[in-house]
Amino acid sequence: MDTSSSSLSQSQLSQPLPSDQTAALHGQPQPALIRLLQGSRLIKDKLAAASMLFLTIGSSLMIFLIALQLYQRSRPILAMKGLAELLFSTSWRPLRGEFGFFPFIMGTLWVTAVAVIIAVPLCLLTAIYLSEYAPRMVREWARPLVDLLAGIPSVVYGLWGILVIVPLIKNYIAPAFGTFSTGYSVLAAGMVLAIMIFPVIIHVSVEVFGSIPYEMREAALSLGATGWQTVKYVVLRKAMPGIIAAVVLGLSRAFGETMAVLMVAGNVARVPSSLLGPAYPLPALIANSYGEMLSVPLYDSALLLASLILLAIVLLFNILSRLILIRVERNIQ
Amino acid sequence: MELRPHVSIRNLNVFYGNEHALKNITVDIPQKKITAIIGPSGCGKTTLLRSLNRLVDSVDGVKVFGQILVHGQDILDPKIEVTEVRKKMGLLSQKPYPLPMSIYDNIAFGPRLHGLRDKKRLDEIVERYLREVSLWDEVKDRLQAPASKLSLGQQQRLCLARGLAVEPEIILGDEPTSALDPKSSQHIEARFLELKEKYTIVIVTHILRQARRLADYVLFLYFGELIEHGEASEVFENPKEAMTREYIKGTIS
Amino acid sequence: MDRVKKSMNRWKIINRKKIEERIFKCLMVASTLIILAVLLLILATVIVRGLPTLSLAMLTQVPRGGYYLGQGGGVANAIVGSLLVCAGAIGLAIMLSLPTVLYLNVYARKSSPFASFTRFSFDVLWGVPSIVYGAFGFAIMLFFGLRTSLLGGILAVTFLILPIMSRTMDEVVRMVPAELLEISYCLGATKLEAALRVVIRQSLPGLLTAVLIAFGRGVGDAASVMFTAGFTDYIPTSLLRPAATLPLAIFFQLGTPIPEVQNRAYACAFILTVIILMISVGSRLLSRKFTKHNLR
Numbered sequence: 112m113d114t115s116s117s118s119l120s121q122s123q124l125s126q127p128l129p130s131d132q133t134a135a136l137h138g139q140p141q142p143a144l145i146r147l148l149q150g151s152r153l154i155k156d157k158l159a160a161a162s163m164l165f166l167t168i169g170s171s172l173m174i175f176l177i178a179l180q181l182y183q184r185s186r187p188i189l190a191m192k193g194l195a196e197l198l199f200s201t202s203w204r205p206l207r208g209e210f211g212f213f214p215f216i217m218g219t220l221w222v223t224a225v226a227v228i229i230a231v232p233l234c235l236l237t238a239i240y241l242s243e244y245a246p247r248m249v250r251e252w253a254r255p256l257v258d259l260l261a262g263i264p265s266v267v268y269g270l271w272g273i274l275v276i277v278p279l280i281k282n283y284i285a286p287a288f289g290t291f292s293t294g295y296s297v298l299a300a301g302m303v304l305a306i307m308i309f310p311v312i313i314h315v316s317v318e319v320f321g322s323i324p325y326e327m328r329e330a331a332l333s334l335g336a337t338g339w340q341t342v343k344y345v346v347l348r349k350a351m352p353g354i355i356a357a358v359v360l361g362l363s364r365a366f367g368e369t370m371a372v373l374m375v376a377g378n379v380a381r382v383p384s385s386l387l388g389p390a391y392p393l394p395a396l397i398a399n400s401y402g403e404m405l406s407v408p409l410y411d412s413a414l415l416l417a418s419l420i421l422l423a424i425v426l427l428f429n430i431l432s433r434l435i436l437i438r439v440e441r442n443i444q
Numbered sequence: 445m446e447l448r449p450h451v452s453i454r455n456l457n458v459f460y461g462n463e464h465a466l467k468n469i470t471v472d473i474p475q476k477k478i479t480a481i482i483g484p485s486g487c488g489k490t491t492l493l494r495s496l497n498r499l500v501d502s503v504d505g506v507k508v509f510g511q512i513l514v515h516g517q518d519i520l521d522p523k524i525e526v527t528e529v530r531k532k533m534g535l536l537s538q539k540p541y542p543l544p545m546s547i548y549d550n551i552a553f554g555p556r557l558h559g560l561r562d563k564k565r566l567d568e569i570v571e572r573y574l575r576e577v578s579l580w581d582e583v584k585d586r587l588q589a590p591a592s593k594l595s596l597g598q599q600q601r602l603c604l605a606r607g608l609a610v611e612p613e614i615i616l617g618d619e620p621t622s623a624l625d626p627k628s629s630q631h632i633e634a635r636f637l638e639l640k641e642k643y644t645i646v647i648v649t650h651i652l653r654q655a656r657r658l659a660d661y662v663l664f665l666y667f668g669e670l671i672e673h674g675e676a677s678e679v680f681e682n683p684k685e686a687m688t689r690e691y692i693k694g695t696i697s
Numbered sequence: 698m699d700r701v702k703k704s705m706n707r708w709k710i711i712n713r714k715k716i717e718e719r720i721f722k723c724l725m726v727a728s729t730l731i732i733l734a735v736l737l738l739i740l741a742t743v744i745v746r747g748l749p750t751l752s753l754a755m756l757t758q759v760p761r762g763g764y765y766l767g768q769g770g771g772v773a774n775a776i777v778g779s780l781l782v783c784a785g786a787i788g789l790a791i792m793l794s795l796p797t798v799l800y801l802n803v804y805a806r807k808s809s810p811f812a813s814f815t816r817f818s819f820d821v822l823w824g825v826p827s828i829v830y831g832a833f834g835f836a837i838m839l840f841f842g843l844r845t846s847l848l849g850g851i852l853a854v855t856f857l858i859l860p861i862m863s864r865t866m867d868e869v870v871r872m873v874p875a876e877l878l879e880i881s882y883c884l885g886a887t888k889l890e891a892a893l894r895v896v897i898r899q900s901l902p903g904l905l906t907a908v909l910i911a912f913g914r915g916v917g918d919a920a921s922v923m924f925t926a927g928f929t930d931y932i933p934t935s936l937l938r939p940a941a942t943l944p945l946a947i948f949f950q951l952g953t954p955i956p957e958v959q960n961r962a963y964a965c966a967f968i969l970t971v972i973i974l975m976i977s978v979g980s981r982l983l984s985r986k987f988t989k990h991n992l993r
Contacts, residue, residue, distance in 0.1 A: 153525065156887035160804050236727075237728045257732075264969050264970075265917060266944045270947070313732070366826060394826055401923060415836060535879070535883040544877075544895065553894070557885055557894075
């Protein structure tokens with residue numbers, strides 16, 4: 112801007128520059144004022160950068176903050192019992208001071224596994240159908256519908272589970288296997304969870320399939336592959352990292368889902384013995400025990416430890432899936 | 445032809461990580477002339493251009509050594525305020541990138557940044573620079589329309605006008621016509637020939653014919669090295685280096 | 698002879714191809730139908746059971762004495778509570794996530810380990826169950842000696858939606874062409890000016906969508922507000938009072954043995970779904986309005 116800060120060499124170098132003329136035209140303020148203005152802009156920029164950096168560091172450390180805080184609060188119970196005992200004991204009698212989390216950890220794993228086993232094949236087939244085969248009409252209607260259902264609160268899914276899934280298991284599925292079940296069971300929770308994660312997995316996978324260039328499919332088709340072969344050998348292979356990411360997203364949701372599971376899982380503090388028996392996953396335990404928490408000694412500490420265990424499971428799982436993802440991506444290249 | 449240096453590049457070296465992208469470039473860029481940087485793709489043309497307004501800074505792992513002097517001031521000096529450097533250099537990129545706002549606001553963006561608020565004066569500036577790129581008559585009735593609604597050629601002229609509105613001394617063009625149809629390209633070229641009355645212009649181009657049409661001065665780069673530079677007529681008619689001759693004949697590309 | 702055998706073989710292969718194709722196509726159509734049917738059924742259940750019970754009184758009144766035994770009143774406490782909790786959380790989360798996202802995309806270098814660590818940490822946070830956020834919020838409240846309150850609920854929901862919002866916004870802002878930033882720098886803009894005037898403008902519709910997604914997640918989540926916002930029959934008058942929320946209202950009403958009250962739970966679910974729908978449609982319309990200047 113300021114071209115008048117002249118040195119000898121410079122005035123040799125340049126004639127009066129166009130900006131001098133145009134500055135006159137614009138009638139801009141004096142250089143000193145401009146410098147002041149410029150200075151304040153730069154200061155603003157520096158300040159903003161510093162505070163943004165601060166916020167960024169803060170939020171990237173949040174996970175540690177959460178873990179630390181939960182650990183802090185669960186120290187009383189950790190001081191009383193060994194971690195191994197807490198994790199692997201099956202006896203849950205808070206009134207007698209026995210806090211074994213094993214049934215709950217197993218409950219969480221069972222329910223999540225069932226949900227994934229049901230949801231993944233169904234969702235993948237649907238996503239493939241929607242993105243590769245479906246007529247345009249179907250696609251245009253189905254996708255927004257699926258997205259819409261991602262927004263329905265989990266309590267509603269729980270409600271629906273009680274209304275439909277639980278009676279279904281009690282009256283049809285259990286008798287078909289010659290056993291009795293109240294319907295409130297691992298299977299019910301798994302099915303409800305599966306339905307809840309349908310929209311998540313479908314949405315992401317359809318997007319992943321959509322991002323694969325059409326030319327790739329044409330290449331396979333022109334080599335004489337059928338539609339399904341194209342999908343199997345080209346599309347699925349190329350989309351693998353994205354599909355894994357989609358499943359992980361759904362799984363994360365399933366691990367932590369509280370209310371819907373709480374409503375249909377049966378909530379008996381025993382290690383689940385069959386699909387038709389009840390389970391008591393960690394989140395349900397935490398939510399359910401809120402009322403009694405402050406009246407029984409160590410109970411609050413135990414519940415916060417339960418949260419910490421849940422957090423640890425999710426973290427472990429996240430890191431694991433990331434490692435798998437990296438490997439898969441490397442294989443494709 | 446009388447040439448005064450406007451920008452003096454001294455021993456400029458640029459590394460991307462371990463890749464030596466520009467090797468010891470020393471050259472003067474003449475004032476109020478059109479300088480064309482030519483050479484095969486990947487030879488560092490764009491890097492050289494982007495060194496001039498320090499956009500190379502934003503590349504990861506880049507290291508820049510040497511000096512680029514404008515009015516005796518080294519713009520590579522880290523103490524220098526980079527926004528001021530960039531303001532002096534208007535950039536016209538390969539594809540037009542209108543800012544996500546109206547035609548009017550696109551032009552007014554720069555002056556507003558630098559503290560101009562007066563509505564009447566902004567109006568004057570918008571009109572003046574739109575006229576300068578001969579876009580005014582095409583858009584004067586729809587200044588508030590989104591800039592993205594213009595045709596590509598119009599967008600590129602708008603971008604040129606937007607750059608001019610911050611009163612640069614130097615216009616940098618990075619293959620500014622490569623995304624345009626022939627007619628729009630012609631339009632931009634015509635503007636360049638007018639604008640060199642007032643501005644120093646540096647363009648990167650891979651179209652030799654365009655360089656012949658426009659350039660007063662030519663730099664020929666080959667794999668990061670400055671092979672030859674000089675007045676356009678000299679370089680094109682009577683190249684000193686064998687490599688340049690080959691390139692101009694079209695044997696290497 | 699040999700020739701015949703060969704062509705037989707070829708036929709077999711082609712046949713197998715065809716059969717496989719057909720089987721999988723059937724499977725796909727079947728699973729699509731199953732999934733769509735289930736999802737539609739859920740929607741239908743909410744509408745069929747909830748709509749008849751819905752009345753103006755439910756929307757505008759707080760629960761009267763004996764409401765949970767089937768007496769009169771409504772769930773205005775929960776509607777207002779939910780909206781307050783979410784509005785507060787959304788506000789806080791935007792104030793935290795927008796600067797972070799702008800920092801990551803405008804100030805930080807693309808491949809800086811710090812930026813990728815931050816993104817990874819958001820990914821991890823995204824997967825943290827909402828009940829853990831609830832417990833964390835509860836632990837913090839214990840620390841400050843707070844009781845269940847609107848403020849506590851807002852904090853817990855903020856934690857819950859922060860990673861969702863940040864990560865979604867990050868994806869959106871990352872799509873802004875680098876050239877737009879460069880152009881702004883060339884016009885002499887500082888990074889801050891480029892971020893505020895160009896980046897935000899270009900990515901506004903996506904940012905709105907991010908806010909919407911976060912809102913949908915926040916308003917529907919019960920586990921995080923359970924310990925922190927509590928439940929009450931009144932509309933909160935200050936930040937330190939407990940606040941009711943719709944998901945908890947559904948949960949509690951469903952827990953009663955009286956059918957009328959249970960039906961009200963469905964009505965609440967209907968209200969919640971409609972709120973989410975309205976926000977979704979509204980944001981789509983808004984984003985259409987905002988995108989007219991945008992580069993595509």
